[in-house]
Amino acid sequence: MAHVIFRHRDVENIKELDVYVANGGYEGLKKALSMTPEEVVNEIKAAGIRGRGGAGFPAGIKWSFMPKGDGQKYIVINNDESETGTFKDREILEENPHQVIEGALIAAYAVGADMVYCYWRGEYMDAAYAAEKAIKDAYAGGYLGKDILGSGFDCDYHNHFGAGAYICGEETALLNSLMGNLGQPWSKPPFPAQAGAYHKPTVVNNVETLANVPPVMVNGADWYANLGTDQSNGVKIVCMSGHVARPGNYEVEMGKVTYRELIYGDEYCQGMRDGKGFKALLPSGGSGPVVLPDALDGNVSFEGLNAYGSMMGSASVIVMDEDTDMVWAALKMTHFFKHESCGKCTPCREGTFWLEKTLHRIMEGHGTEDDINTLDRVAHSMQGKCLCALGEFAVSPVIGTLKHFREEYVSKVRQLEAVPAD
Amino acid sequence: MIAEKYAKEIESLFSRYPADQRKSAVLPLLHIAQQEYGYCSEEAMQEVASIIGCDPTHVRGIAGFYTLYYEEEVGKFVLEVCNDLACALRGADEFIEMAEGKLGIDLEGTTEDGMFTLKNVMCLGACDRAPMLQCNLKFHEHLDEEKFDQLIADYRAKAAAGDNEPTVVDKILIQTHH
Amino acid sequence: MSETVNIIVDGIEAEVPKGLTVVDAAKMVAVDIPVFCHHPKLEPVGMCRMCLVDIGMPMFDRETREPVMDDDGNQQINWGRGMQTGCTVRVADGMHVRTTTDHVIEARNTVIEFLLTSHPLDCPICDKGGECPLQNLTMEHGLGDTAFPFEDKMHNDKHVPLGDLIALDRERCIQCARCVRFQDEVVDDPVLGFHNRGRKLEIITYSDPGFDSYWSGNTTDICPVGALTTNDFRFGARPWELKPVASISPHGPEGENITMSTRQEAKSGGRVVIKRIMPRQNEQVNEIWISDRTRFGHHFADADDRLMTPMVRKDGVLQESSWEEALSLVATKLKDAGANAAGLTGDRMSNEDLFAFQSLMRKTVGTNNIDLANARIGGAEVTAKVGVGTGTNLGEMGAGDAIIVFASDLHEEAPIWWLRVKQAAQRGTKVFTFNLRETRLDTHTTETVLYKPGDALDTARALLNGVKMADSAGDGGIAAVAKAITEAENIIAFYGYEGLTADETGSLSRILGNMLLVNGNVGRVNNGLIAVWPHNNTQGAYDMGINPAFGPGYKEIAVVGKSASDIYTEGSEALYIMGSDPIGDGIMSGRDKIGFLVVQDLFLNATAELADVVLPAQSWAERDGTFTNGERRVQRYYPAIAPMGKSKADWQIIGMLEEKMGGGKPKFAASLVFKKAIAAGVPQYKLMDYRSLAQVEKQYPDVGGEDLYYGGTSYDNKHGLGQQWATAAESGEVEAFDIPEVKTSKVSGIATVRTAALYTNGSLLQHSELLETRMAQPRIMINEDDANGISTGDEVQVRANGETMMLTAYVNGVAPQGVALLNGVPHIAGVIDAEIIKG
Secondary structure, eight states, X not given: OOOSSOGGGTSTTTTSHHHHHHTTTTHHHHHHHTSOHHHHHHHHHHHTOBXXXXXXXXXXXXXXXXXXXXXXXXXXXXXXXXXXXXXXXXXXXXXXXHXXXXXXXXXXXXXXXXXXXXXXXXXXXXXXXXXXXXHHHHHHTTSSBSSGXXXXXXXXXXEEEOOSOGGGGSHHHXXXXXXXXXXXXXXXXXXXXXXXXXXXXXXXXXXXXXXXXHHHHHHOHHHHHHSBOSSSBSEEEEEEEESBSSOEEEEEETTTXXXXXXXXXXXXXXXXXXXXXXXXXXXXXXXXXXXXXXXXXXXXXXXXXXXXXXXXXXXXXXXXXXXXXXXXXXXXXXXXXXXXXXXXXXXXXXXXHXXXXXXXXXXXXXXXXXXXXXXXXXXXXXXXXXXXXXXXXXXXXXXXXXXXXXXHHHHHHHHHHHSOOO | OHHHHTHHHHHHHHTTSOTTOGGGGHHHHHHXXXXXXXXXXXXXXXXXXXXXXXXXXXXXXXXXXXXXXXXXXXXXXEEEEEOSHHHHTTTHHHHHHHHHHXXXXXXXXXXXXXXXXXXXXXXXXXXXXXSOEEETTEEEOSOOXXXXXXXXXXXXXXXXXXXXXXXXXXXXXXXXXX | OOOEEEEEETTEEEEEETTOBHHHHHHHTTOOOOOSSOOTTSOOOOOSOTTEEEXXXXXXXXXTOOBXXXXXXXXXXXXXXSOEETTTOBOOTTEEEEOOSHHHHHHHHHHHHHHHHTSOXXXXXXXXXXXXXXXXXXXXXXXXXXXXXXXXXXXXXXXXEETTTEEEOTTTOOOOOHHHHIXXXXXXXXXXXXXXXXXXXXXXXXXXXXXXXXXXXXXXXXOSSTTEEEXXXXXXXXXXXXXXXEEEOSSSTTOOEEEEEEEEOGGGTTOEEEEEEEEXXXXXTTBTOOOHHHHHTTTTTTOTTBOOSOEEEETTEEEEOOHHHHHHHHHHHHHHHGGGEEEEEOSSSOHHHHHHHHHIIIIIIOOOOEEXXXXXXXXXXXXXXXXXXXXXXXXXXXXXXXXXXXXXXXXXXXXXXXXXXXXXXXXXXXXXXXXXXXXXXXXXXXXXXXXXXXXXXXXXXXXXXXXXXXXXXXXXXXXXXXXXXXXXXXXXXXXXXXXXXXXXXXXXXHHHHHHHHHTTOSSSTTOEEEEOOSSTTHHHHHHTTOSSSBOGGGOBOSSOOOOHHHHHHHOEEEEEEESOOTTXXXXXXXXXXXXXEEEEESBOOHHHHTOSEEEEBXXXXXXXXEEEOTTOEEEEEOOOSOOSTTOBOHHHHHHHHHHHXXXXXXXXXXXXXXXXXXXXXXXXXXXXXXXXXXXXXXXXSOOSTTOHHHHOSOBOOOSOOOEEOOOGGGTSOOOOOOOOOOOOOOOSSOEXXXXXXXXXXXXXXXXXXXXXXXXXXXXXXXXXXXXXXXXXXXXXXXXXXXXXXXXXXXXXXXXXXXXXXXXXXXXOOSEEEOEEEEO
8 A cells, every 4th residue: 555644655755845746745735725624624524533643632623623713823733752762753754744734734724824833852953954945845836925826825834943851742831832931731721722822722733643634635534534443544653663673664554453563564573673572562652551462463543452451642662572671661761751751740740750769779679569569659649630641641651560560570679688688 | 142143043033933922932042052152051041031031040941941951061062862761672771881981971971172972861753773862963873883983083073174064053043034 | 799600519509700710719618629839819720739629510411412310310410531620620600529539638648748758848947837838738638658768858959049038948849830920920020930840840040139029028928838938037936936916018108918927035135026027918909919128128117226215405415315304395495486386297107196296286386387398299189089989999900991100110119009000901901101211010001101301291281182182182192092091991090200390290190180080080999090109108198287288188278388398498496307307318408497406206317416306206016007008098007016215106205295285185095096186187087997997808819817828828817908088079079170380390401310219228228138239229320322421330420409429320221312310319309400420
């Protein structure tokens, strides 16, 4: 099957405007401009594009929350891609940037926005520099700016750079960061559709989500809805990393490919690195609970890992082989969350701090059985109390590894007990 | 003083945001100030505050929140190695140890000649190409000891020859053509 | 009452105002939802997570919209997916709230435990101990035990000075951001911020000077832990040793309600001393805020250099004497002078003092030569007629209303009014400033009208004409402003004295009064005129009849006496000065023309040094009394500390004099002076007595009191909200004022204007060492175009009226072209023609 998002893998140089246009580029925008904004929203709703940033919220519904009528509105592209193990949005914007610009323009037209901000994590500045040509060309080609394609629709597009903060992937933190504040999330409501960027109605969509929009406009909602499963339409980019032979991004149709195929399939990772045995994988970077070999039969879709107690999320799959120390892995991930906690809400600020401290004690051989219980208790007591999803997900490495690999924790604290105190 | 040096570009930077939202430019301005002053010095932050027209406390808070801003002096080249889980599974921790040895510094340290600062950072979004690092926000991927040696040699040569690569300032201000 | 909704909190059905948060609504029905970050005066943020509760809404069928019933026939409640923060969710009709379920309790236990794991638990040495929300909520919701190892606790800096006034303990901080948000949202001085993130999040300031704000002390009140403390009170006492005494600020015309915390202590020789000044809630006056001047400017009361005993000049030298000796001499001299005697007062004393003073002079001595020693603003007789209506509350001004501020820098002169006008602007009130320069309020105004020096009255007249002819007004300029003003439902106009003489302000008040009369913006709530009086009881001084032309209650008197300036020029056979220092202020050039001079004051000021008799008065802290604020609210204050030395209250001294001069027995209590003299002699005060002034009613939000976690340590108002007296316009028609021609201060060269500063070095503030570095430094600000070779930092001579001042020059973009601004110098009226010479 031809790629829907990763079209650069089929068409050489599609990052160039002329190549993109020669291969059907900006046809989706033309189609959209021939429809009413409401019809465009309905088309996206009917296609059932769910957010690709991890939460899976339907994009069409998000757009429909925007107030009707005049008044300043914004589209903000979330390219803060910072979840450990995630590297798909960079490839999309580097290699197939016009598809994202086109998706954002369709979104802008549909909700009545005339300004798009693309929020890049600051570390991607070099990639943005390369992708900048696309914006320049789009302006020159009449796809951005005033009176786009003679339709009377105006829309500007600006890149904005973050400066190193995972939390800015959370939409309200991202908006705060865009507005020049600390990148801390706010308690919703207000939702961005009510009061987002500069307190104006705003849609925040992930890069990959927007890249799904032009093909839907060109091929129709039915075509898209027929791809994938009932609950997960379309295709998904999966980021494969860790102990696999051929890590990288792979585009798959939702529900059609199992994690086993992803790891062992010839088109995909071609097996474990150095032929080692598989131990576990994190399906959604640090945010989804770790799963065991049985989950390899689960497929890539929003619902595909439900039976295994985890979730697809952003589909950032970190694969670990038989030699991996799971307490070490939990500490690595917990350190990440502690480092990235913005500090705004108590449970996340304090909880991630203590989770990491306690894991350290255990890793350094100073842990006790009590420390394992403390981990368990802290992780559970954080749940349901945090201001945003970061804190809620931050417990996942500890809860997941304690559930499946408690014996590894126990063996670490037992070693301590074997040595008498001086 | 970046206010004078980039007067036109900075005005254009502000034009990207609503007129009453000058604070929006704080991140790009800090990127520029850091490039020009070498790090987010007291002076750099004062200047950004005065360009925006806000209290310096705000700029200081921003510089402290985001990890790409350095509040302490750093070397000419800042090597930031990702050793998050995905990279660590592919040898990032060992890579850092190797780099420390080669440069003769510990993490967060700067070489005596002021050329390199070595840091470890959270996920940079290049997990499939680990070990990897960014040097002044430019990615270097699929690294090993040999490539690291080469990379260090290249940067030293660049420094000696006068670095002509696009800087952070260029990358941020490139947009001013719209 | 505004729109309401019905909610059920823990089974209690209640009707509450729409738009309230769940926490605030629950509070109204006496259900306490604990909070740390939430504060009823701040925007909700939902950070601390202490207020997690169950919030449910009645269920309706999606298709039919019919209520979904349970088996018992009750509508089912959809409790959502998890707990929500009660501080961020707004009440809705039919909402159910549960605050006592197991998981709500568990959430509180968890949040407390998390907060304590990073807290030093140094309550025994913490200033906040005893009135600490964290301490109190821990007692109520804490587990009493923790599994976290103490040695893993994070340690932070404990003594971080945030400027000279406030100290920060980073270990105690729980990152609730109340201080940061207060500075940003409430007072618009965003000089506090967070640095770093996660567990390393810490409060910082990089303003110059550190924590640069006139409001910094308020952050210590709303800080829910002992992280922020004032250097005034720090390590000074434990809260439970303190006795609260209700009082009124002795600074500024706003009449801030305060509580003085006092303690009897060995280190002060067994005296009862003031340990700190705290706000006392009065939603109509200062809400729960006070300026730093009020908070830190109390040290004059127990200063070492206070006058302790009467003094009589003998052999050319002032020597200590008995009261008997001093008063006998004064009585004789005043009586001898009779109609040729004169009396001048300041405007800081109580109504009781001022009434007694004029009564003594008029009735017993027999002279109408009575005036304020240093009147800066005229127009009291105008505000008596068209002042703001009874019940006026700046906190109610909102969209559709207008506020005018003419010739005043409210931020420096009356910070509470600045705050409340700024907040009104944020609620949608159109604010218009008129001045010869820009002020701090201008970032919140709809329009700022800048006029040239000397053009104030013409500008006001143009405004008046514009309002009169709003229908036919042209575009732009004053006409457009006038038109916008006429569209407002309610109008309040403030006027001050920047760049104006007292005479000019008198005319200004009349022009503005006439403007308000055009469309009937007088005699009703939230409409009318307010004079930005220079001191805390200027209003009261006029009400009591400290004026050569009118007596108590603005009753015109037949034989107009001599004014202060007449007295300074012509002299007087015997002059009695109470609470003022005209020689020190440079408005009286010595005492050569004064036959006998008696000065009654707190300090041996420059005038007192030349007096024949000096009488030691008590400060406001040592006695009781009433002040009347600029909104004509009469407010009581109570004695807090014992008298210094042999000092007596001013009214007592006057009573003793009166007795010596053949008057009746002196009154033995301030309350009796008020009841028998003021209420009887001032018609506007007829219905007041100390009991009515002490009345209180429930105030919302319900801050203060025992619930420290909710509103902070601002005190509950148990001792009086005060009473406003009604203007003439409230009981009948007021005719337009005639506008006397006055000499306008206009100059040919650069117009030099003195501007007020909150911290002006004078006999009161100089005793607050803490404020020393914040005191306005003598300086002159000059426009670039007028600099003439002078640059910032240069020492310049400013020569005017035969005097020379040496000042530091600032060419900093503050002064408009053609205007030089003087700051940190004593009051100078109007615009002066000064010579400015470098070097």
